[in-house]
Amino acid sequence: MSAASAGPQAGAAEIRPFPWDAAMGLCMGRLGWPPESFWRATPREVAALLAGLNGGGASQQAPLRRAGLDALMRRFPDAADGNTERQEGVDERGRTGA
Numbered sequence: 261m262s263a264a265s266a267g268p269q270a271g272a273a274e275i276r277p278f279p280w281d282a283a284m285g286l287c288m289g290r291l292g293w294p295p296e297s298f299w300r301a302t303p304r305e306v307a308a309l310l311a312g313l314n315g316g317g318a319s320q321q322a323p324l325r326r327a328g329l330d331a332l333m334r335r336f337p338d339a340a341d342g343n344t345e346r347q348e349g350v351d352e353r354g355r356t357g358a
Contacts, residue, residue, distance in 0.1 A: 278303055283310060 283306045287293040298306075324332075 279310065286310065
């Protein structure tokens with residue numbers, strides 16, 4: 261039996277055709293892009309737009325944990341004295357860096 265006739269390997273990602281009709285309908289129809297703008301965009305850019313509008317990017321983020329919430333509360337306190345000084349260098353998930 262050849263490798264081609266063995267079928268897809270377990271765990272391999274399903275390859276689906278790019279949804280051109282949905283992309284054109286969204287970009288040119290709902291968003292009002294002129295055709296030139298649509299055809300200048302790369303398929304990856306249009307796919308990212310479609311995924312973002314469908315909530316695709318959010319599921320890849322880790323949920324906010326207690327340490328992240330604590331960091332947010334320190335950065336943006338609900339202080340009665342009005343002191344809302346922002347701490348630089350810490351993101352809303354409590355990670356430091358750029």
